[in-house]
Amino acid sequence: MQKKQTATIYDVASRVGVSLATVSRVVNGNSNVRESTKRKVLDAIEALGYHPNAVARGLASKKTTTIGVVMPDVTDMYYSELARGIDDVANMYHYDVLLTNTDEDPVRETMAVNNLASKQVDGIIFMGNELDREILNTIAAVDAPVVLAGSLDEEGILPSVNIDYVAAVKEATELLIRNKHDRVALVTGPMVHAINKHHRLVGYQAGLEAANIAFDDSLLFATHQDYSAGLQVAEKIFAAQATAAVVYDDEVALGIMNYMRDHGKSVPEDFEIITSNDTKFAIVTRPELTSIGQPKYDIGAVAMRMLTKLMNNEVVDDMQVQLPHTFEKRGTTINPQP
Amino acid sequence: MQKKQTATIYDVASRVGVSLATVSRVVNGNSNVRESTKRKVLDAIEALGYHPNAVARGLASKKTTTIGVVMPDVTDMYYSELARGIDDVANMYHYDVLLTNTDEDPVRETMAVNNLASKQVDGIIFMGNELDREILNTIAAVDAPVVLAGSLDEEGILPSVNIDYVAAVKEATELLIRNKHDRVALVTGPMVHAINKHHRLVGYQAGLEAANIAFDDSLLFATHQDYSAGLQVAEKIFAAQATAAVVYDDEVALGIMNYMRDHGKSVPEDFEIITSNDTKFAIVTRPELTSIGQPKYDIGAVAMRMLTKLMNNEVVDDMQVQLPHTFEKRGTTINPQP
DNA sequence: ACACAATTTGCAAACGCTTACAATGACTAA
DNA sequence: TTAGTCATTGTAAGCGTTTGCAAATTGTGT
Incomplete structure (x- = not known):
């Protein structure tokens, strides 16, 4: 597999004859760029097939546009439907999702959270029942907002989304x-x-x-x-x-x-x-x-939406959201005829 | 959320009175470090609660220890079981998994692959049926190995794991x-x-x-x-x-x-x-x-294992693996009594 | 034409780590 | 001793971006 030489921001800058900063500005949609140079930069980007390196970007900006999701098991329908809700709104806000299965093992849950932290995720959504002291502590130590989805901590302190x-x-x-x-x-x-x-x-x-x-x-x-x-x-x-x-x-x-x-x-x-x-x-x-x-989908979606607000330091009025539930009367109960 | 000041490699280096390089060496398990200094560095790491910053590491080493998984839908049992196999062996080899749902939409599949590429994943596992020209092209353009799991491309050219x-x-x-x-x-x-x-x-x-x-x-x-x-x-x-x-x-x-x-x-x-x-x-x-x-689990697991080899430039003897299938005779067929 | 204010750009310092390569020190053999 | 080897450690150049600040350019009103 020969190394495909990927173009860097420097390449496009020198091709257009502007500075790195200018290219960075147009890539990031910064307003202060003359329309004509923006045009030229865009052309060069197109021509060179330049794609910004997200890792470098993450290092410089201290934002990775990645969130972590820790869940018991992707194979569990309940959680996978939550995950789908999470993923959809994550995408909507241009976040990628780092997924970890824990099988509800507290050790693995703790490792997962720490690992995500060292990957510098911007936020974490946590699912799992076993929210013991240790996990709570490691969550508290993480420099990124965490919200629980379909899960509850003993004290009811962490931001969370559930039903009643x-x-x-x-x-x-x-x-x-x-x-x-x-x-x-x-x-x-x-x-x-x-x-x-x-x-x-x-x-x-x-x-x-x-x-x-x-x-x-x-x-x-x-x-x-x-x-x-x-x-x-x-x-x-x-x-x-x-x-x-x-x-x-x-x-x-x-x-x-x-x-x-x-x-x-x-x-x-x-x-x-x-x-x-x-x-x-x-x-x-x-x-x-x-x-x-x-x-379920909404629990995930709302949790993720909440996380985006937390990541942007926006105010969140209700940190413990309860979504409405319903009853689906079907065949395993005897239902009165209406 | 006040910024928790996280320790950097520099902090531990200066605390111990050694250079960055030395700390880096012990963190990466490099052999060439005297036992006594290794000890001291480890203590300092412990004391400072130092965790290596994976983003910086990724930038410097050009390896992210992250792989991408693109799949139709986590909510689909078939794929989620594959995903579980993938995730387990990924963990085993210390890779994290970046997960993307595509609903088999070719546009989203293409975007997903490109996005993963810009996140500098070390490899990609792709699941989905719609492997048309365009996706094949974008896969070919990616500077990271890709293997198909439970999926086949028209030409049968990409590394893949399936049954017959x-x-x-x-x-x-x-x-x-x-x-x-x-x-x-x-x-x-x-x-x-x-x-x-x-x-x-x-x-x-x-x-x-x-x-x-x-x-x-x-x-x-x-x-x-x-x-x-x-x-x-x-x-x-x-x-x-x-x-x-x-x-x-x-x-x-x-x-x-x-x-x-x-x-x-x-x-x-x-x-x-x-x-x-x-x-x-x-x-x-x-x-x-x-x-x-x-x-299913094994298809995912084997695909991931294969990917690790590809990522390490090891030789892979069989690029189109077919795992054995069985028949589970149950209640929807009339089965001869043995 | 001139001073002054915007508007555009460029400079260069981070970001936190890896990794050649060089340097140091200790040890061995002669 | 003394050169020659290893083992150990340090130096510093990146990796590809972002971003605060300064500099340059353009436009405006008089």
Whole structure:
């Protein structure tokens, strides 16, 4: 692979007979350049096929027009839809995206953030549940704004974009209770995560309480986020004699649904399910999954938009944004005819 | 956000009382440093919390330890699994990944490649079907190796990693024919794409020919790659009186399956389906989808590994790698009992 | 024609690091 | 000793831009 000699700003400057500064100005759309010389510079750029070297530019200007995204797993539908929202508005504002998968491993999350920092990203969007002290500290140490998307820190201090998980889970629970269930299971991730402990569980309990049903922690199930985990936890749910479940992840919900059906329960007649992420998985099965409707793309998009403001030191009125959620009533719940 | 004063290599050099060069050497693991001074430098680095500035490093060394990945859509399971394979081995070799979604739009693909080039990435992995002249040209003009993952250029010239699509589709077609179908539909993407025209179609026709069945182009269907497209094309397939289909995408296959079942056909008894990507979608439904088994993660991983070699100017014996595929016989085909 | 204000340009110093190449010092063998 | 070798360290020239400031050019009103 022979080195293709790429033209530098110097080449175009000398070709036109102006200084570096002038070329730099026209490249950056600076106003103070006479129309005629601008014309000539542009021609030279065209002729030489000059492309500004972003690395040099980054060093000189201390801006890389690159943001970092750290997420658990691109392969997870929920997060990849957030990522898409992020990427689209990042592009809109001419930022590139440096992507890192962490599998929610705190060590890798910390490394990722530090690595992004040393790459001098202008900002970071962080997704992941495990926001422990150490990560919070390394985030605090980073000289670039960070916003959480679809994630929450314990203190609720970092800029973030989410839905109102408490309300959403409460409503889901209530809906199931209204359908005559008194043993509604809650399936979430590990209780060490703020989002589960302080939001989903709280919403669930609020729903119970509103209906005067005593909280029974044998109806609480923690899994990790995939289909086979759903299959596994379903067995326990079955054993616990629950007749309905609020589930935090679509793949897990699918696992539960399939297990139930494989074991002679029909869904929704014998067992009702409400899932939470409303990804493509929810509408691709029969029955389709009833779900809390999350504006996933928008969560990503809004988070990224917020980040652009932070990077420009613009004022952001609301640092903890809650986007509205909906309910998508489909086939895993018994829905009253309108 | 007050500027956190970050330490530079100069700071640690002067603290220890050595030159920049020496610090640079220890940071880069260069051997020629006395153990004792190395110790001192390391201590100073620790004390100052020094992190090398990757941008400056990139400018000086002309290596960014960053690669670019251009893909149609992170949200597409097939590609995101490739991306995961890429990312994991990229990390393994200490490369970061700059990710771009293109939605297969040639204009955006071209822009993406150029943009990555100006960011001075050390290499690029390209995914997408629409490898037309223009993109090929811009790829050729880039001063960094490019490898295709799960994608093919018309001429088969670029380094790439794939499966043998011709053989896979041929086998799938034959399997269906063996199950007594004489009207097997082929559902792919647009015929302007090399992978459809020169591989899938060819494999399909070969399968037909082997069974002495005349090719009927009314059994050829082109769709785009999503669930609703499957729903739509299913109607035409139904009308064309096909009784089985080889489908190139899992979401599309799901659309077809659901349409058929919603219209009184049972799968696989009345209509058999073989899909091609074997993503999570395939095992999450009832019945589960029979699929060509693609080592998606490995395609990404191998492509990335190949790229690392290219970036190091190592010799690569095989520039067009074909990984082995399998058949995952599941519920959408009638499988002989062993 | 002249002083003065804009408007355009150029100069040159960063930005933080890598890397030939040169220099120093210590050690070895004769 | 003394030249000759290594091992270790330092010097300084880039890498390709941006940008504050000064200089040059042009235009304006009288």
